[in-house]
Amino acid sequence: MQISTLIAPTAVKSTLARLLAAENISVEHKDTPTAYFDLKNRVLALPRWKEMSGALYDMLVGHEVAHALWTPAGNWGTDTVMLAAKHRVSSSIAKQYLNIAEDARIETLIKAKFPGLRADFFKGYGELHARNFFGFKQDEVAGMCVGDRVNLYSKIGLHVSVSIPFTVAEAVVRDQVCAAATWEQTVAGADAMLLLDRASSKSQAQEPQAGKGEPVKVSSDGEGEDGDGDSDGEGQESTGGDGDSSGKGEGEGESTDRIRADSNGKATDNPAEPEEGGSGGGEAQGKSDGNPTSGKNSESGAPRTQDALNEAMKQLNDTTRNTPNTVTVRLDEPSLKVVVPFATLLADIDSAMSTNTRYSICTEPVRITEHKTASTAMATAFDRRKAADTWKRTTIGKSGACDPLRMTQYKWNEDIFRRTTRIAEGKNHGIVILLDWSGSMSGMMQETIGQLLIITDFCRTASIPFEVFAFSDRMYLDYAESVYENDHRDPKGRTWSEACRENREAINPQAAGTGTVSHMRLLNFFSSRMTAQQYDRMKSLMWNGWRTMGNIDSRFGLGGTPTTAALHHASAAIADFQRRNRVQITHTVVLTDGEPTDEYNAAQQDYSSHYVVYDPATGASYDMRHREIYNAEGGTSTIRRGNVQPQAEPRYRSVWIAQDIIRRRTGAAVHWVGLTDRANTSRFGGFTADKHGNWSRDGFVRGTALGWDTAVVASASRFSNKRNTNEVVDRKVADSDRKLASAKTQSQLLKAFTERTAATNSLRSLATIIGEFLAL
Secondary structure, eight states, X not given: OOEEEEEOTHHHXXXXXXXXXXXXXXXXXXXXXXXXXXXXXXXXEEEOBOSOOHHHHHHHHHHHHHHHHHOOSSXXXXXXXXXXXXXXXXXXXXXXXXXXXXXXXXXXXXXXXXXXXXXXXXHHHHHHHHXXXXXXXXXXXXXXXXXXXXXXXXXXXXXXXXXXXXXXXXHHHHHHHHTOOSHHHHHHHHHHHHHHHHHHHHHHHHSOSTTOOOOOOBOTTSOBSSSOOOOOOOOOXXXXXXXXXXXXXXXXXXXXXXXXXXXXXXXXXXXXXTTTTOOOOSSOOSOXXXXXXXXXOOOTTSOOHHHHHHHHHGGGBOOSOOOOOEEEEEEOOOOGGXXXXXXXXXXXXXXXXXXXXXXXXXXXXXXXXXXXXXXXXXXXXXXXXXXXXXXXXXXXXXXXXXXXXXXXGTTTOSOOEEEEEEEOOOOOEEEEEEEEOBGGGTTTHHHXXXXXXHHHHHHHHTXXXXXXXXXXXXXXXXXXXXXXXXXXXXXXXXXHHHHHHHHHHHHSOOOTTEEEOOOOEEEEEXXXXXXXXXXXXXXXXXXXXXXXXXXXXXXXXXXXXXXXHHHHHXXXXXXXXXXXXXXXXXXXXXXXXXXXXXXXXXXXXOTTSEEEEEOTTTOOEEESSOEEEEOTTSOEEEEEOOSSOOOSXXXXXXXXXXXXXXXXXXXXXXXXXXXXXXXXXXXXXXXXXXXXXXXXXXXXXXXXXXXXXXXXXEEGGGSOSSSSOOHHHHHHHHHHHHHHHHOOSXXXXXXXXXXXXXXXXXXXXXXXXXXXXXXX
C-alpha cells in the first residue's frame, strides 16, 4: 500500500492571522462558501481554496483579521435596525450598506497598521478584477447604485485604477466612507449612501426614463466637470420592505466574510451557514422577508457587486479533496492558579490533622542519618565539580601597564607587565520536580519521599533553588470536604458540587475554540523559599504522615495521573521560578510510576474534524491526532497541518507537545524518571533501555522515552522501604560481606567489593541521577 504525506500551508496561514491580529484567535479551514470572522467566539473560518495566489490568500486573511481588530461585535444588530427603519428598507439592504462602509474602513486601517499588506491588496484585488469576480462591465458602472460604486471604488478603484464615476455630491459621501476611522463614522457613511440612493430612487420614480442625464464625473480633487454638483446617480425604486426590521440584524462582513452577530450584536452559533447574511441579488425576485438566512437578497436597488463576488469566490473552493475540516484551536494559557502555595498547604494540613490522634507522631522531626550522609555527599561532589569548572574557566592575561617589581628583569625577561586573572562567569542551576501524586504510587510513596528529602536537603546545603510540586487531579477547595458533610454548606454558602464547579471554572475554564487540559492542581510541598522552620515542618508532615493526611482530608489524597496537564501548567510555574531566582539553567524532573491518563482536548470538539493546537507564546502548532484518508491510488495519505510534528506514538502525543512547550517557553530541560517496584522495566511501554545499563548493580537504567531529554527507570525497592531502615540494602551489604570473607581470588575480591559499594550507595540512586542532571 502506498503511503504518502499530505501537507498544506494551513498552519502558516493560521500563524499569519494570529500575528496580524496580535491575538490568540482560533482559525478553521473548512467547507464554507466564503471566509468569515465570528466576533463573539473569536474564530476565523477560511475555505479550502484552490488556484489562489499567495498575495490573494494573504489579502483575504488580512481583511478578516481587520474585522477581528476593529469591528465591534455588539453594534451590528441595533445599527442595522436603526438604518432600516430610518430609510424604510429591509434590514438586509441596510446591512449591506453598513458592510460596504465597514469594509472600506477596516481595509484602510489594516493597510496603515501593516504597510507590507498594501502590495497584497493591490495584487489580490487585481487578480479578482482580472477574473471579473465583481460581475460588471465598464459601461454598466455609471448606472449602478451609490453603494455598488463606493464598494467598487474602495476595492478595485483604489487598487487597480479602474475609473468609477461619481457626481459631486456622491464624491463627498464616497470620501466620507473611505475616511471613516471609527464605527460611528462607518454608520454615518452608510446612512449617507442610503440617503443618496433613496433620494435617487424617488426622483427616478417621478421623472420619465427618457432624457435622463448621465452622472457628472468627478475629478481627483472632488470637483464636478460641469460644476453643478447635482446628484444624478443611477438607481431604482426598492421593492423590499418599508421599515422592515424583522431581520436578525446580523452584521456579516461581505468582502468574502460574514461577521456573525445576532440582533443583540452577539455572534451566532452557526458560523458555517453558507448563505447567511447574503449581500443581496441584482434583480428583483419578489419582496425579501428580511431573514439573512433565506439566501440572496432579491430586492431591487440593492447593491449587487458583493453578491457577485461571493458567488465567484465559491469557484475557488476545493471540493474535490476528501479531507476533513481543519480546526486550529489556541491552547489555554498555562496558569499559576493551579499552584497551591506551600504556606497554604502547611496551614491546611495542620488544621486537618490537628484533630487526629496521630498528629503528634506525624510532626516528629525527621533525623535519618543515611539521608543526611547522602545529601552532604551530593553537596560536596557538586561543590567540587563547580570549583573545577571555575578553575577551567580561569585565564591569566597581561595588561598594558608595566610591573615595577619586574622592570629590573628587562635585560633577560620580556615579561615585565602586570598580570590580570579573569574568571569567566558561570551559570547558576535550578531544579523543578513534578511528583506523581496518584493512587498507584502508594506502594512506593514512602521510598520516593525519602529520596526527595535527600535531594531537597542537598539543594538547601548547596544553595540551589528548587521547587517540588505534586500533581493531582483531586479537587482542592478552600475548605475541607468534611465541611460539606450532611448536606452542609461552606462559609461562602456553597454546596460541595457548587464549590467544585467554581473551582474548575476558576482554574480551567472550558472556553469555546480553545485546546484545554483536564482539571489538576500542583501542590507545592517543598521550596527553596521556605524558612528553616517551614521546611522542617513540611518534612515531618510528609515523611511521617503523607498517608494519614490523605485519609483525613481528600484534598491531600492520591488521585489520577494528569501528566499532560501538569506539564502544561508547569511551564508557567517554571517561568515564574526562573524569574524569581534568576536561574539560567533549569532542569524539570517528572517522577512517575506510570503512563499519562490525560491529553489535550478541544472544547466543544467535533470528532469528524482534524484538530491542530496552537501555542500563542511560541507560534508552534501541533496535530492533536493524525488523520489518514484514502487516495485515488488506493493508498493512504496522512494529514499533517501543524508546523511541529510530535515524534511519539498517538497515546503519548499530548505529553510530547507539553514537553515541547516547556522547552520552547522556558528553555528548561525536561527529564523523566519512571519508578517501579518490579525487578525490571517492562511496565513502561514507551521506554527503551540503554543496552549498556546495569539494572541489578545500580538499581536504575537509562534509556529513551517519549521525546524526553533524558529518561531513567529506577527501582523503588532500592530506596528506603521503611521510615528509618532499608532492609533491601542491609541484605545486600551482608551478602557482600560474606563474599568478601570467602573470596579466594583477586577477581572474586574485586567483584565482592564492587557489589558492596553499590549496595551502600543504592540509597542515593535517585539522588545521584538528579545530581547528574544538575551537572549537565
